[in-house]
Amino acid sequence: MAESIMIVLADYVSVKILKQPNRKIRPEEAIISSGLIDSFSLVDLALFVEDTFGVRIDDSELNAQTFDNLTQLASIIQTRQKK
Amino acid sequence: MTIFSERLQSHLGRTPERVAVYLQHSGQPDLPIPYHQLLRGANAYARTFAREKLQPGEVVILILQHGENLVYSFWGAVLHGAIPSIMPFLTEKLSPERYRADLAALISVTKPAAVVTYPEFEAEVRGALKDGDSVRAVIVTNKLEPQADPDFNMLAGMKRSENDIALLQHSSGTTGLQKGVALSHRAVFNQLDAYSQALNLNNGDVIVSWLPLYHDMGLIAGFLMPILSGVPLVLSSPFDWVRAPYKLMQSISQYKGTLSWLPNFAYNFCAQKIRDRSLEGMDLSSWRAVINCSEPVRWESHHAFHERFKSYGLKLEALQCSYAMAENVFGVTQTDLSRPPKVEEIDRESFMTERVARPPANGRPAMKMMSSGKPLSNTRIRILDEHGKDVRDGKIGEIALQSDCMLTGYYNRPDATEKALHDGWYLTGDYGYISEGEVFVSGRKKDMIIVGGKNVYPQDLESLTYEVPGVHAGRSVAFGIFNDEAGTEDVVIIAEVDSEDSLEHEKVADLIRQHVTKNSAIALRHVKVVGPKWILKTSSGKTARSANKEKFLKELELQG
Numbered sequence: 001m002a003e004s005i006m007i008v009l010a011d012y013v014s015v016k017i018l019k020q021p022n023r024k025i026r027p028e029e030a031i032i033s034s035g036l037i038d039s040f041s042l043v044d045l046a047l048f049v050e051d052t053f054g055v056r057i058d059d060s061e062l063n064a065q066t067f068d069n070l071t072q073l074a075s076i077i078q079t080r081q082k083k
Numbered sequence: 084m085t086i087f088s089e090r091l092q093s094h095l096g097r098t099p100e101r102v103a104v105y106l107q108h109s110g111q112p113d114l115p116i117p118y119h120q121l122l123r124g125a126n127a128y129a130r131t132f133a134r135e136k137l138q139p140g141e142v143v144i145l146i147l148q149h150g151e152n153l154v155y156s157f158w159g160a161v162l163h164g165a166i167p168s169i170m171p172f173l174t175e176k177l178s179p180e181r182y183r184a185d186l187a188a189l190i191s192v193t194k195p196a197a198v199v200t201y202p203e204f205e206a207e208v209r210g211a212l213k214d215g216d217s218v219r220a221v222i223v224t225n226k227l228e229p230q231a232d233p234d235f236n237m238l239a240g241m242k243r244s245e246n247d248i249a250l251l252q253h254s255s256g257t258t259g260l261q262k263g264v265a266l267s268h269r270a271v272f273n274q275l276d277a278y279s280q281a282l283n284l285n286n287g288d289v290i291v292s293w294l295p296l297y298h299d300m301g302l303i304a305g306f307l308m309p310i311l312s313g314v315p316l317v318l319s320s321p322f323d324w325v326r327a328p329y330k331l332m333q334s335i336s337q338y339k340g341t342l343s344w345l346p347n348f349a350y351n352f353c354a355q356k357i358r359d360r361s362l363e364g365m366d367l368s369s370w371r372a373v374i375n376c377s378e379p380v381r382w383e384s385h386h387a388f389h390e391r392f393k394s395y396g397l398k399l400e401a402l403q404c405s406y407a408m409a410e411n412v413f414g415v416t417q418t419d420l421s422r423p424p425k426v427e428e429i430d431r432e433s434f435m436t437e438r439v440a441r442p443p444a445n446g447r448p449a450m451k452m453m454s455s456g457k458p459l460s461n462t463r464i465r466i467l468d469e470h471g472k473d474v475r476d477g478k479i480g481e482i483a484l485q486s487d488c489m490l491t492g493y494y495n496r497p498d499a500t501e502k503a504l505h506d507g508w509y510l511t512g513d514y515g516y517i518s519e520g521e522v523f524v525s526g527r528k529k530d531m532i533i534v535g536g537k538n539v540y541p542q543d544l545e546s547l548t549y550e551v552p553g554v555h556a557g558r559s560v561a562f563g564i565f566n567d568e569a570g571t572e573d574v575v576i577i578a579e580v581d582s583e584d585s586l587e588h589e590k591v592a593d594l595i596r597q598h599v600t601k602n603s604a605i606a607l608r609h610v611k612v613v614g615p616k617w618i619l620k621t622s623s624g625k626t627a628r629s630a631n632k633e634k635f636l637k638e639l640e641l642q643g
Contacts, residue, residue: 039325047356
């Protein structure tokens with residue numbers, strides 16, 4: 001389950017945000033604190049998560065303290081989907 | 084004529100309870116700061132600067148984030164007669180090493196006597212100091228004198244003359260030596276008089292801004308003008324806005340905001356990234372001007388913004404433009420607020436090849452140019468050809484300006500000042516033309532990229548790329564390509580490596596992305612690593628940016 005969420009997220013990040021479709025995003029790779037995703041693209045990521053998985057990411061959660069890699073983001077999504 | 088401290092004293096005397104600033108922080112209630120509190124907070128800093136033996140006329144660098152300390156320390160420096168200059172705070176995007184190097188370079192040119200920062204950041208600041216440099220005090224925000232009502236008879240800031248430098252505004256270069264634009268009290272007030280007149284600024288106005296204070300648009304329009312004019316300011320931070328752009332609309336609706344300034348990309352960003360549910364019940368009918376400034380202005384961006392928000396009461400004539408720069412304090416031109424900016428259709432080919440703006444000959448491809456308005460009443464504009472001669476209306480040339488609110492000079496940089504000023508005219512480095520008395524800005528003289536309102540020099544990005552293992556010096560090219568959807572330029576870096584292996588290319592692209600972003604705080608949209616001999620050079624061996632840009636765009640098109 002988390003696996004399939006992560007594949008979708010990784011694909012979105014590499015294709016839509018980084019525009020490097022061949023770029024692999026590792027599950028534990030830092031995506032915010034590393035500067036890989038800038039703040040403008042963070043809003044896009046949040047909107048994508050909401051549209052794709054039907055869960056809300058609040059704007060106060062768009063920072064490296066809340067999630068900094070795909071594993072953490074996928075786990076937030078899963079927890080909220082169960083509710 | 085007057086000076087900053089006298090103006091503050093007058094607001095305190097007449098309207099001590101009037102709110103100067105509503106300070107907003109995500110997740111916290113808004114903090115209203117009336118003038119009496121603004122001056123108590125500022126006075127704590129003025130007394131601290133006196134304790135630290137800071138002399139009037141000396142520079143103090145403020146390294147603080149959005150918040151009370153930044154507001155109080157700025158006005159505290161004013162009350163003390165010192166010259167405040169705000170430096171961007173370190174963000175997680177930028178590497179601390181690069182930040183320290185930039186700070187050290189700034190200190191070596193500007194020669195500040197003091198730096199103000201947080202206790203947690205003190206070590207970082209001290210890391211940029213050297214024995215024998217100008218900084219005598221690093222002042223931390225938890226070791227201030229207590230807040231108290233100011234005694235204006237004792238304040239050194241009351242004894243400044245109107246020709247003294249009031250503040251420094253550092254231009255937003257990516258790396259290297261920064262230029263601090265030095266502005267006098269007289270220049271700032273002359274600008275505020277002329278600009279307020281163009282806006283018909285009045286008692287009913289409320290300014291709403293999230294713009295950073297280290298940039299002229301935020302510092303002047305979104306900080307100095309409201310506070311010195313007695314117009315309430317609702318101030319939030321760019322970090323909060325970029326994560327929740329709907330909060331701008333929320334503030335307009337809640338405070339009946341009337342005026343805001345935005346860079347062009349922000350119109351697209353707001354139009355695309357705000358959910359309907361975030362806008363429920365909002366009333367934007369009080370907004371009388373949303374002024375597009377600091378990036379090339381695009382009619383398409385205004386159109387998208389209006390379409391998105393008109394059902395919430397946004398008026399079409401609220402969308403306006405200004406052409407502005409720190410060297411003129413801020414505004415150079417302003418569109419007429421009573422009607423939408425003029426939009427001209429011009430012939431694309433004549434524009435490209437003859438450098439002239441004329442209506443399209445029947446059926447030929449046209450492009451839309453949006454006016455930045457007429458020069459302010461105190462500012463004169465000329466359009467010059469490459470020999471410095473005036474050109475006729477409609478012909479494109481370099482924009483030059485003269486006014487009674489120009490910079491005193493680039494601080495401690497007589498070389499740069501001399502280069503920029505010619506017979507009392509400031510050469511802007513921007514290209515544009517005049518039509519029926521209005522200024523249309525069409526581009527930049529230098530290869531500068533403007534991304535999200537920030538100026539980026541491609542050679543800085545190329546130099547950073549050469550630092551990445553596998554990329555040889557001279558084998559990288561950086562340029563901007565306009566992104567219609569984003570309403571601003573995307574940064575592209577192309578780098579050649581010896582290998583033709585695509586996996587290796589991905590690896591190097593990653594390294595470039597990380598290294599350049601960490602050292603410039605610029606996010607890269609396209610990083611393309613290629614094999615040998617991709618990059619086109621001129622006959623003299625120089626990299627031809629425009630030719631490489633065309634080649635890149637063609638390949639992008641082929642890929643679909």
